Amino acid sequence: MNYKGSPEEFPITLLINGFEIAVFQLTNEDLEDWAYGYLYSEGLIEKAEDIRTFEFVEDSNTIYVELQNDFQPDWMITKKKHYTAGCGRGVTFFSMTDVKAFPKINSMRTFTMSFLLKKRSEFAKNSPLYLKTGGMHGACIVHVSGEITVREDIGRHNAVDKVIGFALRNRLEPSNLLLLTTGRVSYEMLSKAAKFGFPVIGSRTAATKQAVQLAKFLNIEVIGYLRGKMAIPYTSAGRVINDLENRPFESVREK
Known part of the structure; x- marks a missing residue:
């Protein structure tokens, strides 16, 4: 394996309906997929159609997302944050108790x-x-x-x-x-x-x-x-x- 360069990361700001959620350290690839996945993983959307518009402005390293429904930023302000371990440090709003309430998996695929x-x-x-x-x-x-x-x-x-x-x-x-x-x-x-x-x-x-x-x-x-x-x-x-x-x-x- 011939390494040709160091991995890159960028501070990218996420705004939802004009409200700044946080600045994330991300690799500048497939950011639309990331925004949909992150918002789903954190319980802010339930399906792709919940996002009205997505825009990434490269000059300012900012992602602008408009949701179909009103966004209540107080929920994210008041809910306890759990900082994730490892590289590309992130944050999740789901506790262990929250995750245990997720539906159990019943797939029969082998x-x-x-x-x-x-x-x-x-x-x-x-x-x-x-x-x-x-x-x-x-x-x-x-x-x-x-x-x-x-x-x-x-x-x-x-x-x-x-x-x-x-x-x-x-x-x-x-x-x-x-x-x-x-x-x-x-x-x-x-x-x-x-x-x-x-x-x-x-x-x-x-x-x-x-x-x-x-x-x-x-x-x-x-x-x-x-x-x-x-x-x-x-x-x-x-x-x-x-x-x-x-x-x-x-x-x-x-x-």
């Missing part, structure tokens, strides 16, 4: 472990910003057809918001989709996936204890350390089938 590993490899080969800089996170939706959609960002949670925004704007049915990510699956990452309704999350790295607890409660299957022929199931809901001979995948036990 995947083989070899399919997850194949798609993880395909995802890695189709991450141009990472291949260029070596310092980007990515998130990937695997469609029913097997095709993939990849989004990248300096922040792992931003990348997940981008693929959620893509899925929302394209009216994709979450129960049939697979979410892959390069980043650690922490509680805020799990909450984003749960809010949209992904039945299976696969990551090239670990899942936190809080995320595993939430995943079990919400019936979401989490597979970590998807690398080469390696994988570790953190939770099991019968959706990921080990079809690899002589390879005993063992679940991680909570300590």
